[in-house]
Amino acid sequence: MSHVLIVDDDSDTREALAAIIAQDGLTTALAGDLREARIQLVRQTPDVVFTDLKLPDGSGVDLFEDLDPTSGVEVIVITGHATVESAVSALKMGATDYLVKPINMQRVKAILSRLPRPGDLKAEIGTLRGELRRMGRFGLMLGSSPAMQEVYDQISRVAPTAASVMLVGESGTGKEVAAQTVHQLSLRRKHAFLAVNCGAISPNLIESEMFGHERGSFTGADRQHKGYFERANGGTLFLDEITEMPVELQVKLLRVLETGMFMRVGTTKEIETDVRLIAATNRDPEQAVVEGKLRLDLYHRLNVFPISLPPLRERGKDVELLAQAFLEELNERYGTRKHFPPAVKEMLLSYPWPGNVRELKNYVQRAHIMSSADSDATAVVPLQISIAKPSAGTAITIPFGTSLAEADRQLILATLEQCGGVKTRAAEILGISLKTLYNRLVEYGNDTKLAEGEASDESQTVGRANV
Structure with a gap:
């Protein structure tokens, strides 16, 4: 049977919490200050601790030092209400969730319903790390x-908590997949995961x-939504x-984060919600605050635990790993047995992937579609070159x-130079x-130029082998 320690200097709060927790078949121990709490910890290690932040002899976060x-x-x-910022700080230190006084007992029940058996979630994360290896x-x-x-380490730490997460990364780096992973490793995994693109809604x-x-709240509202x-x-x-969320709506979002309450459009009745927020942006969020695109107070509420997702060009041989996984998915879907020829593998590693994982996935699909039906090799299709930021020296x-x-000579030599001496890539661009x-x-x-090109190819191959 799970055991709960309740630490609060208000006896009414302790008794109310104990009554609710007992309904779930859990045993409880009560303490009015840190000294009593530490005595209870020695008597029996709890599975869950509910602790007030402000205690007569210190702060509830001091108990972290006494827990293994x-x-x-x-x-x-x-x-x-006045010290929610302190609760957010506690989340960063490892707290699982927080309650705001006066305590909403329905929220207590919701928290208890999400709590796994001791160590279950940490064991699952450990298993996942084994799979990673x-x-x-x-x-x-x-x-x-x-x-x-590094990203996996951060997700391992934050997923079991209730902390809000801010994912920052270029377009196509896999922010939604990262958010889904946080959800699946959290205490909320048995409940819904919903994704909203704030820039795609009117x-x-x-x-x-x-x-x-x-x-009836507005024209066209013919039913409740x-x-x-x-x-x-x-x-x-x-x-x-x-x-991309309108600033006026950010105010209402902040209120939901603070109170857990919201109202449907067309009514004044408040509805309670218990939702963990994960936000994402491909912009610098602090610059967005400066530009007035993101409210500073909302930014601080969402940025409890920031995670930066690296661009694909900084992930070394992950490019090959991802490309092969995408190809295997296509092979399974269409009953094929395609593989990448050497020329494609060379291009995959030499290309900077401005569109990141999303661009890579699209390329693999094109290579699979364009391949011959009677060949087990994917087609060697040209990579799309980003035209948004042309590099200097791309014209002759x-x-x-x-x-x-x-x-003809100038065009070939200039193209070879732009490709860093990689002749396979230059030939592909030239057709x-x-x-x-x-x-x-x-x-x-130009035997010297040819030799230089060969040396360049060899050096890039060696460089990639050492990534």
Whole structure:
């Protein structure tokens, strides 16, 4: 039977909590200050601790020092309205959740219903780390590079808590997959995970989508509609592109975070919700605050635990791992047995992937679609070059009167230079075979250039092997 320790200097609060907890078949121990709490900890290690932050002889967070970090004890802190910031700080230190006085007993029941058996969640996370070492997977995420190992460590720490998470990363880095992984490793995993793209909803409809509306509340509202906060009750709500949310709605979102209450459009009746928020943006959130795109107070509430997702170009051989996983999915879906030829593998590692994982997945699908039906190899299709930020030196000037042969020579050599000497990539861009490119270089009598190109290819291969 699970055991709960309740630490609060108010006897009415202690007795009310004990009565609710006893209904769930849990045993309880009561303490009015830190001294009594430490005595109870010696007598019996609890599975859950409810502790007030303000105690006569110190702060409830001081109990963290008396708890074995490997014991799996869940800590829920209790605070007054004026000290919610202290509760957020406690979450960063490892608290699982927090309650605001006057305590809502329905919220207590919701917290208890989410609590796993001691150590269950930590054991599952440990198992996932074992899978990572074997397969390069962590939950729904894939990759074994040092940059991703750091992300996995952060998710391991924050997932079992109630802390809000802010995911920051370029478009296509997998922020929604990271959010789903946090949810699946959290105490809310048996409840809903809902994703909302704040930039994809009309500003006129976003409040209704978030909080719902009553029938007849506006033209076209022919029925009652439950919003995301109501449907995600008990679970996780992922707000993608949070900086695109209208500022006036951010005020209402902040109120939900502070009180756990909201109102459907067209009514004054408050509805209670218990939702964990994970926000994401591909912008610098602090710059968004400066530009007035994101409220400072909301930013602090959402940014309890920030996680930065690395771009694909910083993940080394994760590119190969991801590409192979995407190809295996396509093979399973279409009953094929395709593999990447060497030329494609070389391109995968030499390309900077401005569109990150999303661009890589699209490329693998194109290569699979364009491949011949009677071949087990994917097609060698050209990579799409980003035109948003052209690099310097990507154009050559050919004066009027230049012979076609000379223009051809300049174009080939310039393309080879832009590709860093990687001839396979240069041949692909030029639309010629690798053999033709070699022959042209020999024709130009440029054996030195050819040798330099070969050396460049070799050095890049060695460099990639050491990633």
